[in-house]
Amino acid sequence: MSDExxxxxxxxxADAPAQRESLARGPRDAEATLxxxxxxxxxxxxxxxxxxxxxxxxxxxxxxGAAEARLVAAERERQELASRLAEVEHxxxxxxxxxxxxxxxxATLDPVEVQSTIAEIALNLIGAExxxxxxxxxxxxxxxxxLVHGAPDTPWAQHQRYTGGDPLVDAALTDGGLRFGPTEESxxxxxxxxxxxxxxxxxLVILKLLDHKPAFVKEDHxxxxxLGAHAASAVFASRVYSKTARKLRTLESLIRLVNKG
Amino acid sequence: xxxxxxxxxLIVEDSRLIHKMxxxxxxxxILVSAFDGREGLDRLSENHDVDLIILDMNMPKMTGLEFLxxxxxxxxxxxxxxxxxxxxxxxxxxARGLQSGAAAYLKKPFLREDLLQLVNxxxxxQSAA
Numbered sequence: 001m002s003d004e005x006x007x008x009x010x011x012x013x014a015d016a017p018a019q020r021e022s023l024a025r026g027p028r029d030a031e032a033t034l035x036x037x038x039x040x041x042x043x044x045x046x047x048x049x050x051x052x053x054x055x056x057x058x059x060x061x062x063x064x065g066a067a068e069a070r071l072v073a074a075e076r077e078r079q080e081l082a083s084r085l086a087e088v089e090h091x092x093x094x095x096x097x098x099x100x101x102x103x104x105x106x107a108t109l110d111p112v113e114v115q116s117t118i119a120e121i122a123l124n125l126i127g128a129e130x131x132x133x134x135x136x137x138x139x140x141x142x143x144x145x146x147l148v149h150g151a152p153d154t155p156w157a158q159h160q161r162y163t164g165g166d167p168l169v170d171a172a173l174t175d176g177g178l179r180f181g182p183t184e185e186s187x188x189x190x191x192x193x194x195x196x197x198x199x200x201x202x203x204l205v206i207l208k209l210l211d212h213k214p215a216f217v218k219e220d221h222x223x224x225x226x227l228g229a230h231a232a233s234a235v236f237a238s239r240v241y242s243k244t245a246r247k248l249r250t251l252e253s254l255i256r257l258v259n260k261g
Numbered sequence: 262x263x264x265x266x267x268x269x270x271l272i273v274e275d276s277r278l279i280h281k282m283x284x285x286x287x288x289x290x291i292l293v294s295a296f297d298g299r300e301g302l303d304r305l306s307e308n309h310d311v312d313l314i315i316l317d318m319n320m321p322k323m324t325g326l327e328f329l330x331x332x333x334x335x336x337x338x339x340x341x342x343x344x345x346x347x348x349x350x351x352x353x354x355x356a357r358g359l360q361s362g363a364a365a366y367l368k369k370p371f372l373r374e375d376l377l378q379l380v381n382x383x384x385x386x387q388s389a390a
Binding site for chain 2: 003026086089090092093096097099100101103104107112117120121123124127210211214259
């Protein structure tokens with residue numbers, strides 16, 4: 001529709017001057033209004049952008065921050081659990097070693113096998129390269145050198161009987177206490193008294209460790225304690241059994257002789 | 262560390278104590294026992310599904326190194342990995358063992374976790390190959 005058709009209306013014609021004035025003012029007002037509107041839109045856009053940024057930041061910082069904190073806590077907990085698991089694994093291994101040593105000491109009633117087990121424990125589980133096993137002689141209550149492993153250069157280890165002379169060994173045999181050396185007077189690294197019912201029936205004297213084992217570790221102390229208690233009772237039980245078996249065989253032979261006669 | 266996957270292990274070792282130790286530490290794996298190298302070869306001829314050999318060095322009748330040489334010279338057995346576990350811990354001993362074809366060398370006294378780690382490591386290498 002054109003402007004002419006609109007002007008053809010008489011009522012419009014009557015208002016024409018006002019209209020013209022209005023029309024003349026209109027573009028100016030419209031421009032102002034448009035500028036004003038544009039400004040408002042720009043302000044609104046800036047406000048929206050700012051709000052979005054703030055809201056966005058708020059959303060991002062909150063949950064991500066919390067998640068990160070939880071992740072750090074979970075990682076710390078994982079490390080702690082891994083460390084505890086390793087410790088438990090180590091303890092399990094330690095208990096297994098003690099169990100096997102005890103089991104094997106009492107697995108036989110043959111005195112020679114018991115001695116051999118003591119030697120295996122000293123060599124394979126403790127890492128002793130040179131060691132000597134002293135056992136009490138039931139007849140005269142002196143100590144016999146029953147087993148020598150390696151080539152210890154201590155003079156007394158070359159004899160069949162231990163008659164004293166090493167202060168560390170003497171002290172352990174006298175009071176039944178575990179001793180660690182070496183000292184100025186004794187080359188022994190450890191003297192483990194073998195005790196049963198408060199009686200010292202022998203001692204394991206460790207004179208040298210394997211080259212790749214520089215010193216005793218914590219686990220060795222448990223094994224040495226175990227040897228002190230269980231090796232003695234195993235030796236004692238096997239000796240009693242062996243003596244009884246020998247007596248039984250003698251009696252059986254006598255009975256057979258008597259029956260024949 | 263506990264997830265040992267090897268199925269059957271031949272233990273060649275002259276110490277009953279150490280046999281018992283393996284039995285407890287490597288439970289529930291199937292262990293085949295031999296007390297010297299010669300017996301170890303016999304056990305291998307009876308058990309064709311051995312996945313791993315744990316071998317001592319100092320043994321009567323046939324030493325660990327002699328046994329290892331026989332195993333490596335037999336095509337059907339040569340691929341079975343061998344771990345030497347021994348009190349012989351000098352550098353020369355270790356080098357000799359590894360040069361003879363052992364996959365690993367563990368010195369006695371050993372920790373259970375070290376043994377399991379080695380067994381797992383060798384098993385993983387075998388699976389990857």
